[in-house]
Amino acid sequence: MDDRPEPPAAGGVATASERGDSLTRQVGRAVIRTLRPPDDVLTTIESGQALQRPITTGRRIVLGSPRGEADGSVLTTLLALVFAHYRHDRVLAVDLVPDRRTLALRFGVRPQLSLADLAAGRVDADSFEQVESHLTHARDRVWLLPGAGSGSEGATLPPETLPNTVLPLTRFFGVTLIDRGPQSPAELDAATLAAAHAHVLVDTATREGAAGIGRAIDRMIAAGDDSVLARTVVVFVDRPSNEDRAFNFPGTADVLRDGGAAVFRLGHDRHLARTTTVDPRRLAEASRATAIRVAAEALRRSG
DSSP states (O other), X not given: OOOSOOOOOTTOOOOOOOOSSOHHHHXXXXXXXXXXXXXXXXXXXXXHHHHTOOOSSOEEEEEEXXXXXXXXXXXXXXXXXXXXXXXXXXXXXXXXXXXOOHHHHHHTOOOSOOHHHHHHSOOOOSSHHHHGGGXXXXXXXXXXXXXXXXXXXXXXXXXXXXXXXXXHHHTTOSEEEEEOOSOOOHHHHHHHHHHOSEEEEEEESSHHHHHHHHHHHHHHHHTTOTTGGGGEEEEEEOOGGGOOTTOOHHHHHHHHHHHTOEEEEEOOOHHHHHXXXXXXXXXXXXXXXXXXXXXXXXXXXXX
């Protein structure tokens, strides 16, 4: 992700100065940086190479938070920033939740148009330049399409939104991240899952979070997708304020990995926990490394 200073987006939301790492950890990290184990360095290099591999058609990665306890928009934003940093093609972030605007807040922008606006009409375009005016330029090489704008509380998107509006846009992007939120209408949810090249499921690092992930995977398999685990990345998010000491992460990860899924753990990050707009310069080092690995694995599993 880009560490260069970036001016706030026009009309954006101010970013708090809280850094993901404490001052003690920042100093300690600077001291040991030159002593990093070779395996850590190789993992970072390999992930970067995996993210830069050529793809012939755009990849659609669908993110979901089964119970809504973990904010999937944070991970969607982090992955978009990673892909935009390592790749040279465009990235599109789509929010399928009409009455939620958290993805726009995470990027610090106020979109003029939404997915609901586009779905109400029809966008016929033969080039990116023709569709760009319908999207919000969030960061360098990142465009955003929120579910809906203000005054859309309680609204729902019809199932034909995905094939008629979203999928035609994705051909102009190397990677499209689709945040389907915790719950979508059944028909829209089925259409979204069917269109996915890879899935990312995110929940809290708790027993309830593990159970939520398990139920979500069961539903996806029951929908007729026997190969879903081979295309799934699971991310457990630490929440120290509500830590579940009885949560057995190694055991849970082993079960999921035995089934074919990839599993990661995103540690507590003060910047992500206490601010609205994500500033990649202020992320904890561990958060940055985890986001890179998750993005690389999701892209690898997308085919």
